[in-house]
Amino acid sequence: MNNFFKFLFFIFVLNINSLEAEIVKPNSNIKPEQVVKIQLKGLMKNDLNYKDQGIEQTWEFAHPNNKIFTGPINNFKEMIKGEYYKMLIDHAKHDIKELYVDEGIAVFEVTVLDNNNKYFKFKWQVEKYIEDGPLKNCWLTTVVSQPTPVGEAI
Numbered sequence: 001m002n003n004f005f006k007f008l009f010f011i012f013v014l015n016i017n018s019l020e021a022e023i024v025k026p027n028s029n030i031k032p033e034q035v036v037k038i039q040l041k042g043l044m045k046n047d048l049n050y051k052d053q054g055i056e057q058t059w060e061f062a063h064p065n066n067k068i069f070t071g072p073i074n075n076f077k078e079m080i081k082g083e084y085y086k087m088l089i090d091h092a093k094h095d096i097k098e099l100y101v102d103e104g105i106a107v108f109e110v111t112v113l114d115n116n117n118k119y120f121k122f123k124w125q126v127e128k129y130i131e132d133g134p135l136k137n138c139w140l141t142t143v144v145s146q147p148t149p150v151g152e153a154i
Contacts, residue, residue: 023053023056023057023060024038024057024060025060026060026061026135026138026139026140027138028136028137028138030138030139031139032101032106032108032126032139033096033098033106033108034139035061035126035139035140035141036096036108036110036124036126036141037096038057038061039057039058039061039141040088040091040094040096040110040112041054041057042054042055042056042057042058043055043057043058043080043088043089043090043091044090044091044092044093044094045090046089046090047090052077054089055076055077055080055081055089056073058076058080058141059073059076061126061139061140061141062076062140062141063127063129063140063141063142064129064135064140065142066140066141066142084146084147085144085147087112087114087116087118087120087147088112088114090115091112091113091114091115092113092114092115092117093112093113094110094111094112094113095110095111096108096109096110096124097109097110097111099123103128104127104128104130105125105126105127105128106125106126106127106139107123107124107125108123108124108125108126109121109122109123109124110122110123110124111150112147113153117152117153118149118151118152118153119149119150119151119152119153120147120148120149120150121147121148121150122144122145122146122147122148123143123144123145124141124143124144124145125141125142125143125144126139126140126141126142127139127140127142128140
């Protein structure tokens with residue numbers, strides 16, 4: 001009996017870990033600010049369960065037009081790890097402030113404290129996808145500005 005409970009516990013832990021490893025997919029119930037939170041949380045712990053999981057999570061909520069612009073996922077990974085967005089990878093904390101929301105567009109000011117104790121601000125824009133298909137009525141990221149440095153943490 002004791003081994004049976006150990007086995008059940010092992011299966012439970014295995015299932016919990018596999019749930020954490022899953023990428024959240026866009027759906028019409030996810031609100032605009034939640035999209036930004038999901039992306040930032042992924043980037044904050046980029047390699048949590050496997051290499052570049054956070055970047056892949058961010059990619060899931062990229063608008064199809066952005067995916068055409070950035071190219072395939074490997075190009076997107078290089079862009080995020082590049083000069084303009086590298087501070088998002090494994091950042092220490094973030095704050096999201098709503099600037100504008102209507103029925104089809106939402107704009108947020110995102111402040112990120114990177115792992116070098118420096119603050120950066122971004123404009124993060126999501127739009128409701130209106131085309132037919134599996135993404136219809138899902139909020140997806142259309143614009144993330146280049147960062148503006150805003151100082152260091154004390």
